[in-house]
Amino acid sequence: MQFQGTEDYVATDDLKMAVNAAVALERPLLVKGEPGTGKTELARQVSTALGLEMIEWHIKSTTKAQQGLYEYDAVSRLRDSQLGDARVNDVRNYIKKGKLWQAFTADKKVVLLIDEVDKADIEFPNDLLQELDKMAFHVYETDETISAKHRPIVIITSNNEKELPDAFLRRCFFHYIRFPDMDTLRKIVAVHHPGIKDALLTTALTQFYEIRETQGLKKKPSTSEVLDWLKLLLAEDLSPEDLKRDGANALPKLHGALLKNEQDVHLFERLAFLARGAR
Structure with a gap:
């Protein structure tokens, strides 16, 4: 067995x-x-x-x-x-x-x-x-x-x-x-979203890991949450370019699937504010 x-x-x-x-x-x-x-x-x-x-x-x-x-x-x-x-x-x-x-x-x-x-x-x-x-x-x-x-x-x-x-x-x-590395997470995504384009997946997962590694984050997004996020990205037919963030908008697209408390949302808003001030 x-x-x-x-x-x-x-x-x-x-x-x-x-x-x-x-x-x-x-x-x-x-x-x-x-x-x-x-x-x-x-x-x-x-x-x-x-x-x-x-x-x-x-x-x-x-x-x-x-x-x-x-x-x-x-x-x-x-x-x-x-x-x-x-x-x-x-x-x-x-x-x-x-x-x-x-x-x-x-x-x-x-x-x-x-x-x-x-x-x-x-x-x-x-x-x-x-x-x-x-x-x-x-x-x-x-x-x-x-x-x-x-x-x-x-x-x-x-x-x-x-x-x-x-x-x-x-x-x-x-x-x-342990939280899955990029390669393992790609395999997990392939099970749940087999048709996702590689360019979108690469951009989304890169951004996802950047979010997880942000200093001061109270709750790191999990595997189930990134799967939900990708499902929304596919439903909205977003492209890799749509996901790009700049200093003026540090929050990820459809961030409600990834950030689950106001402290973490405010953290990214402060990062955007600081980025604008540094210009």
């Missing part, structure tokens, strides 16, 4: 090696990188390439580890008991299976995505250590143990918003998705 990328996803050799190493070791693959570098999409493409079902668990700031196992609705059971509902005789009627339960009891091996683990409380990763290690957990209400029929391929993503516990890191195979 080897991941070699797909037609719709450009995976570097390092990334393919990381996926296959995690599968061989039967360890969760922890993927970090800037937002928009394809971490979540990686799990979907692994699922497609290996022909496996995918189960997605998107983490929020309020998510608790227990929700990934199961939730017991005691309130509904109490209400039903007051109404004389016969369902109260079986506690299983009030247990909601979580994503790990679904992955563990699937009839075939699945890909389990735990997306943006760093959004949750700092204790969240630690609370999943034993379950991810042993691939099993105990349901106290029914006194049963749920064990994985087939060990899922677990892919965990993080945007590096907070440090993850050492004990959690030790149990994972780690890979950092």
